[in-house]
Amino acid sequence: xxxxxxxxxxxxxxxxxxxxxxxxxxxxxxxxxxxxxxxxxxxxxxxxxxxxxxxxxxxxxxxxxxxxxxxxxxxxxxxxxxxxxxxxxxxxxxxxxxxxxxxxxxxxxxxxxxxxxxxxxxxxxxxxxxxxxxxxxxxxxxxxxxxxxxxxxxxxxxxxxxxxxxxxxxxxxxxxxxxxxxxxxxxxxxxxxxxxxxxxxxxxxxxxxxxxxxxxxxxxxxxxxxxxxxxxxxxxxxxxxxxxx
Amino acid sequence: xxxxxxxxxxxxxxxxxxxxxxxxxxxxxxxxxxxxxxxxxxxxxxxxxxxxxxxxxxxxxxxxxxxxxxxxxxxxxxxxxxxxxx
Amino acid sequence: xxxxxxxxxxxxxxxxxxxxxxxxxxxxxxxxxxxxxxxxxxxxxxxxxxxxxxxxxxxxxxxxxxxxxxxxxxxxxxxxxxxxxxxxxxxxxxxxxxxxxxxxxxxxxxxxxxx
Numbered sequence: 001x002x003x004x005x006x007x008x009x010x011x012x013x014x015x016x017x018x019x020x021x022x023x024x025x026x027x028x029x030x031x032x033x034x035x036x037x038x039x040x041x042x043x044x045x046x047x048x049x050x051x052x053x054x055x056x057x058x059x060x061x062x063x064x065x066x067x068x069x070x071x072x073x074x075x076x077x078x079x080x081x082x083x084x085x086x087x088x089x090x091x092x093x094x095x096x097x098x099x100x101x102x103x104x105x106x107x108x109x110x111x112x113x114x115x116x117x118x119x120x121x122x123x124x125x126x127x128x129x130x131x132x133x134x135x136x137x138x139x140x141x142x143x144x145x146x147x148x149x150x151x152x153x154x155x156x157x158x159x160x161x162x163x164x165x166x167x168x169x170x171x172x173x174x175x176x177x178x179x180x181x182x183x184x185x186x187x188x189x190x191x192x193x194x195x196x197x198x199x200x201x202x203x204x205x206x207x208x209x210x211x212x213x214x215x216x217x218x219x220x221x222x223x224x225x226x227x228x229x230x231x232x233x234x235x236x237x238x239x240x241x242x243x244x245x
Numbered sequence: 246x247x248x249x250x251x252x253x254x255x256x257x258x259x260x261x262x263x264x265x266x267x268x269x270x271x272x273x274x275x276x277x278x279x280x281x282x283x284x285x286x287x288x289x290x291x292x293x294x295x296x297x298x299x300x301x302x303x304x305x306x307x308x309x310x311x312x313x314x315x316x317x318x319x320x321x322x323x324x325x326x327x328x329x330x331x
Numbered sequence: 332x333x334x335x336x337x338x339x340x341x342x343x344x345x346x347x348x349x350x351x352x353x354x355x356x357x358x359x360x361x362x363x364x365x366x367x368x369x370x371x372x373x374x375x376x377x378x379x380x381x382x383x384x385x386x387x388x389x390x391x392x393x394x395x396x397x398x399x400x401x402x403x404x405x406x407x408x409x410x411x412x413x414x415x416x417x418x419x420x421x422x423x424x425x426x427x428x429x430x431x432x433x434x435x436x437x438x439x440x441x442x443x444x445x446x
Contacts, residue, residue: 005352006353009349009352009353013345013348013349016345016348017341017345020341020344020345021338021341024334024337024338024340024341025334027334027337027378028378029333029334030333030334030335030336030337030377030380031333031380031381031382032381032382033381033382033398035379035381035400035401037401037403038379038381038387038399038400038401038402038403038404041401041402041403042387042394042399042402045387045402046389046394051388051389051390052296052387052388052389052390053387053388053389053399053402054296054387054388054402054405054406054409055296056402057402057403057405057406058406058409058410062406065410066410069410069413069414072414072417073413073414073417076417076418076420076421077417077420079421079424080420080421080424083421083424083425083427083428084424084427087431122299128390129388129390130295130296130298130299130386130388131296131299132296134300134409134412134413135296135299135300135303138300138303138304138307138308138416139303142303142307142308142311145311201389202389202390221413224417225308228312228420229308229311229312229315231424232311232312232315232316232319232420232423232424233315235315235319235427236315236316236318236319236322237318240322241323241431247383251336252335255335255336255339255373256339258339258343258369258373259339259342259343262342262343262346262347262366262369263342263346265350265362265363265366266346266347266349266350266363266366267350269354269355269356269359270359271356271358271359271362274359274362275362278362278365278366281366281369285369285372285373288373289372289376289408292376292377292380292400293380293384293385293386293387293399293400294376294379294386294400294405294408295386295388296386296388296405296409297372297376297405297408297409297412300409300412300413301372301412304412304413304415304416305365305369305412305416308416309365309416309419312419312420312423313358313361313362313419313423316358316361316423316426316427317358319427319430320358320426320427320430320436323430323431323434
């Protein structure tokens, strides 16, 4: 049985490898000079005074796709919350505070504010420099968890009222939708970047609605990551099964 | 110069991916994955995609391995709790 | 050099698939899926690269002064990474549920349980 499975895998894998390699040989060569979509995206981004073209593609030209992606994130977090909730045959046992080596504590508490501010900076400058809501959100959320390394789980739970983050997650998703619907009320299309003036190129308020959508995504990703990590941490550290069940 | 850098980064990524799959212990695999995340971030930076590199650094080398480690810990703790009462 | 990045993407995908098929631990399988996902990042970015191009960010260069690489595939990859992470999280949550209900994370033992 197991041998048969390995044979099947080998044959299928070899066939797939042959097809993929044949496809690779037919792709346009690496580093080629023809990027028609890229050139048009750069042109459109410059017309709307957005310095970071990737942010312009994400939050202006393909903002509708980002809405879909955000919904995936939201639904996945919801699924994790449901799957990892405390079941009836489980109980919570707060872990005993464990000693932390002094250098670890000092380093973690020193880096925490720096990492948090870096995350927020990366979110805020999404339309200007590399970065944006997705990256900064994850950085800010993981930065918060340095507290678990530097102090202990109880300290982390005190600065992390989970309900607030869950509400923020939902609010940010709602904000993105409202920002998308506002242009419809004004008479243009869903998520069209027409409401706000495009501003001065290369300043924080440039790009029309791009900074706003970016901030909504930043809030969403940060709170989604915090909620996810919180539930996994709860499972790993606190929730225990009843013995003898 | 840039070409050589790209080739080196590509080969390192391929090697670390092989190592990540070959390492059968999930806790160690999480460490290898985290290392591979850093290499991928370096590759993306060399490929002139700093946005993607930053995202990969945050997600691939911090968030995903962290989630895997926490799951491993939960499953192991369960295994221990199971054995104790018997 | 012309096809090397694509071949690396193929390698990543196939190694990940091999790990998925032969894995004896569901958590390890999720890690292998993460390797599979990284193949798509490498492929997308390789398609958008341009020799001598720079990052498509104009905060420190004058627009039009230098060729830039394709920003569209970069945006796609960005989306891909975030969705990949959420898929990993959801799968790990499912694995924890399986461990809770069946007491094992070995796919072969799970099949025997089903009978």
